[in-house]
Amino acid sequence: MDFQVNKLKHVAIIMDGNGRWAQNRAHRRVWGHVRGSSVVSNIVEKADDMGVKALTLYAFSTENWGRPPSEIRTLFLLLKKFLIKERNKVLKNNIKFNIIGDISKLPKDTVKIIDDLKRDSKDNTGLKLTFAFGYGGRAEIISAVNKLIAEDIEVTEESISNALHAPELGDVDLMIRTGGDQRISNFLLWQIAYGELYFTETMWPNFTCTEFEKIIMEVEKRERRFGQVTETESLAATKTQVKNNFRLIN
Structure with missing residues (x-):
């Protein structure tokens, strides 16, 4: 039986x-993106099998617009192909799909594919799969x-949390970065306030379910x-304890 998550x-x-x-x-850089896109499906399936409630993947940042146009076009195409290929699996496995970020520059047909999958999976109660694109x-x-x-x-802290792109995801418990670099790169800055960080030297195309x-x-x-x-259950539990302590002190 696969290991099942408890805290994360x-x-x-x-x-x-x-x-x-x-x-x-x-090889050209785009070849790596092609190879890397094939890894996504395996990791999504593994996360779902392990009982992860939400998986957010950094697919394209606001800073990535500075990359060569040919590379950007390839990333657009790979996103479209992935959504078409994985649509049935998402729906069959009760996965709820979403994208956060600015997708206004994507081709209209790709935006429609995104909107259709978001609509058709909105009532699913399984893994919340979110792509951060133009984020x-x-x-x-x-x-x-x-x-x-x-x-x-x-x-307030609470009102900002509720006004974020996908407040239902809550705080990040674990952030993994592949490829060897040890930085956050403007990803989910608010949500990782108390998240665990893990940096691996493994390049994404070589990243495995194991x-x-x-x-x-x-x-x-x-x-x-x-x-x-x-050890405390969650950040919310800490906030409750803080409130209780203030009452005792005062």
């Missing part, structure tokens, strides 16, 4: 290293704050205190 409900992945993987093999963490926070100001809602499961098992053993002295 929301896992986010920065799928890095496609271009370098290809260049190391004397930037700072832009998301700015958008949330501006939304609150426009609606004359007080800007390594994914090994990382999950290792991080599940970490003691997560959320600012407390001993």
Whole structure:
């Protein structure tokens, strides 16, 4: 029986290293993206089997618009092909699909495919699969704050969380970055406040379900205190304890 997650409900992945993987093999960068796209389906299926509640994948950042046009077009095409290929599997496996970020620059037919899959899977109750495409963490926070100001809602930690692109996903419990770099790269900045971080040297095209499961098992053993002295269930539990302590002190 596969290992089942207990603490790690929301896992986010920065799928890095496609271009370098290809260049190391004397191929064009786009070849790495093609190879890397085939890994996504396996990891989604593995996360679902392990009981992960939400999986968010960093597919294309706001900074990626500075890449060569040919590479950008390839990424657009791969997204379209993936959605067409995986549509039936998403629906069959009760997966709820979503995209966060700015997809206005995508081809209209791709946007329609996205909208159709979001609509047809919106009532699914299984894994919440989210692609971050045309996404930037700072832009998301700015958008949330501006939304609150426009609606004359007080800007608080709770109201910002509720105004984010996909508030139903909650905080990130674990963020994995492949490819060797050890940075966040403007990904889910608000949501990873207390997330566990894991950096692997493995390039995304070489990332396997076995390594994914090994990382999950290792991080599940970490003691997560959320600012407390001993292990705590969640950040929400810490906030409740803080409120109770204030009452006792005052």
